[in-house]
Amino acid sequence: MADSVDVSKGLPANPEKATLDGKNKFLGMFVFLAGETTMFATFFGTYLGLRSGTADGPVAADIFQLPLVFIMTMILLTSSLTSVLATFAMKKNQFGKLKFWMWMTFLLGATFLGLEIYEFVEYYEHGLGYTTSAFASSFYTLVGLHGAHVLFGLGWILLLLLRNRKAGITLTNAPKFYAFSLYWHFIDVVWVFIFTVVYLMGIGG
């Protein structure tokens, strides 16, 4: 079989792509993310089309708390960095480091999510409910969908870490960690767009 790679002398240089299974996961993840991009693009389009449809509710500039969002952005960007460090560790066959950086990624992601929930509660108390206006609906849907992706990612990495507590890096789990980190970068890139298109443009005009 194509996926019988000789690992008696240690892992190959790119363990995530050494087997056919790994290559499939890698490509499959990319294609999946291409689809996700289109889906997010549709939600962005919706938001852009409706963001001035505030009815008589609050407008973006009244409500967005840029300092908080900025901190959230920094946290999420850092979590991308830690997941890169994790994949570096993976390629060097350092399982302990891999786990450490993945746990860091998890913690940062969870912090981000906590802050986002706090942010939404804040806005709600300032009069921006989900059904207040088309602007409100499209804002919460776009940002909330991103949040749901973060939540899903957290569940995913948690399962991976628990499942592979003692496994070491193998040709089976390396593609899985790698696929997760691709997903995580994607989430991060989407957030950068949200930060720009929703928050900066919302404050700036």
Added chain:
Amino acid sequence: MVSEATNTRKKSVLWDWLTTVDHKKIAILYLIAGALFFVKAGLMAVLFRIQLIAPEMEFISGQTFNELVTMHGTIMLFLAATPLIFAFANFAVPLQIGARDVAFPFVNSLGFWLFLSGGILLSISWFFGGAPDAGWTSYVPLASREFGGIGIDFYVLGLQISGFGTLVSGINFIVTIINMRAPGMTMMRLPLFVWTMLITSMLIVFAFTPLAAGLALLMLDRIFDAQFFIPGEGGNVVLWQHIFWIFGHPEVYILVLPAFGIISEVIPAFSKKRLFGYTSMVFAVLIIGFLSFMVWLHHMFTVGVGPIANSVFAIATMTIAVPTGIKIFNWLFTMWGGKIRFTTAMHFAASFVPTFVLGGVTGVMLAMAPVTHLYHDTYFVVAHFHYIIVGGIVLGLFAGFFYWYPKMFGHKLNETLGIIMFWLFYIGFHLTFFIQHILGLMGMPRRVYTFLEGQGLDTMNFISTIGAFLMSAAIIVLVVNIVYSALNSERVTVKDPWDARTLEWATHTPIPEYNFAQTPQVRSLDPVFYEKIHGNGEMKPVEPLDEIHMPNGSILPLIISIGLFIAGFGFISFHLDLFISPYVFIAVGGILTFGAMAARSLQNDHGYHIDKETVESMEKELS
């Protein structure tokens, strides 16, 4: 049967089909489910055609008419045509590229069960206050909470679930085709059906995701009181049309490209000639795939988006005629001077060509933005798209059905019955739809449940309905054929009963679960034909006969799908007043779905091996 693999337990037949991850069995599941939905939607068409057989009929009510038309269109596109294409794709693509299975067998089975559970969710709407009634396009505000019935909640969630199944299957096909080709099967040697499935799958990835987004918006509006499409609260109704058609137009090509692919396999096989202009065919498919995203606005010419947008999109639309024309001529040149065998499959394939041209011509007519105001929402449009959908896609599916049937089921279909069916269907089709062009030009509007006497519409509507009866008769003949052939046909034991050209005809009939005992070496386009001429008629293997690694079956895809079905029903039941709270459904469904996903990721499943001796004895028995 030879005793099966080593370390799998013996399973009951039912359990085997519920858990299978074998692409050939999944193909048969798609075929059966798609066929049932096809018959169902066809019967709906017959019902509302009876309502239209004479002026001012009172066979069904206006409301029922709306529900039937909506369900007919929705089922035909999402639950009949798409799964039937996936049936052939699942069956043929791995074989045609010389693979043992698809890239993600688990996901493949998940795709099927999601499609089915979404389809069933849509269908049970009849029992819970009525089917969707806002047309298959579900335009707001007609589909909003205020004006649309409860059925639209079923539409939204049913399509969401089955659409997710389509999406994951599309991803699976892309990865399979790119990563799993046998040695020598370069991209420019891929059979055309594989090429069209590759492009189709890409269209799925880029078109079904906007659909998912649009459906989500509509669901949020209807169930959680969001304001996306409520103008008074800042929403916008035209937004729905943009999102819907950014999906909707490519959707047509998602269906028609594989039909092109099937035709491009069948015509060379029965003309005993290489497909004319292979390279130009491939590029035509690529161009069509690309352009299909650039033209969505031609469905909105009458909305009032302005002359510039209209002009740009009108021109973009007409451009598609160029690559399509290339394909038409290549098919004609393939037949030209070939040794044509008029099998049933070839009847369907050859008749596809002129019918599709007719649909293309009316398409160009509709693309002329200034004139389209005349045709808009009349039977002219209905006639146009049925020439594409029935005269193109369905004829292509029938061609593929008769062509691949012996490989799938081990015996041929009866040719006499096949040809009777063909003529019934073909004549019925033209009777039903040709005349609708004229009805449309005379101003008969679509989606209206009756018409008045003395407007000159009576005779033509009568003929149209008779045509629909003829098509139904054709389907009955097909069913008779299937039963008759199963009882009377000789078993096919040769690998290649048609004297065909591509790699799926290099495996045994019936196909062992591993497809190819040894991965074949591909040396040319039409590899099987090449070996007949230049080799000893057998594919050369690239590896020694050895044990074979196969994936294990799993019940989890079914459980995930059932979970989503229950959760989906829960969202709908916010408006249903059941004695169980919606949150119970949502929680139970969510636990099933996410639980099964977690179980999958915690499970240690390395598949199993079929040992060398078993492979050897299976091969000996089959040859």
